[in-house]
């Protein structure tokens with residue numbers, strides 16, 4: 001009877017990875033698996049939870065940089081923005097902070113942060129590979145004015161940010177939810193704008209962009225109807241694409257399909 005050939009360590013059992021509980025973080029020290037809990041409240045979400053495949057470089061950035069620059073949107077604590085943007089030199093009270101909702105892979109976020117080092121960018125998304133990508137970009141480019149938040153930005157705004165604490169809000173290419181039955185998932189709705197208005201300082205800019213024409217029309221209608229915001233365009237229409245907004249990944253895909261892009265810039269007034 002022929003014996004099976006053995007390798008020197010064939011007696012060693014191959015260790016199987018221990019099964020991971022859904023609530024355990026995928027990257028030790030990194031973003032929480034489900035920060036505010038998927039059943040935190042019954043509400044229609046503007047995103048689908050999606051982790052996507054994380055590259056080794058993104059995973060490494062999440063493990064190493066999250067404790068320093070990451071924020072889990074747990075809905076439990078009030079954020080002191082001066083402390084959140086602290087550097088080795090100490091907290092930065094009075095630093096103007098802009099919230100970006102849905103930064104995707106974060107390339108445009110990093111470019112805008114580099115162009116404006118005197119402004120803190122609080123960038124929120126649920127997309128794990130993008131969070132790792134943005135952290136790595138921030139480190140590579142020496143950006144100490146970027147913080148990455150993981151979870152639903154509505155909970156961040158409502159539960160964790162103080163009234164009149166933000167100097168700006170950016171929503172670039174939010175999920176268009178083109179099917180009629182999904183329109184209720186769109187982020188830019190009257191209730192969202194009402195909430196955003198409470199968290200923005202007078203004079204703060206709300207900048208939206210989309211390549212989905214019907215959503216652009218909805219944005220214009222909702223923002224124009226809000227008594228808390230004034231259109232930066234005297235004619236009440238869209239803003240010509242400002243050169244300070246870099247091309248985003250999602251925008252590039254829309255342009256390849258021949259989509260028209262619309263920017264909308266509204267100013268929070270004193271009401």
Ligand SMILES: C[S@@+](CC[C@H](N)C(=O)[O-])C[C@H]1O[C@@H](n2cnc3c(N)ncnc32)[C@H](O)[C@@H]1O
Pocket residue numbers: 046047048101102103104105124125126127151152153154172173174175176187248249250251
């Ligand atoms: C269509 S992508 C656009 C990404 C990026 N701005 C770009 O232009 O390439 C929209 C992003 O918004 C995120 N998102 C949608 N609703 C969100 C919410 N309530 N809180 C945090 N992120 C959200 C999604 O996860 C997604 O990454």
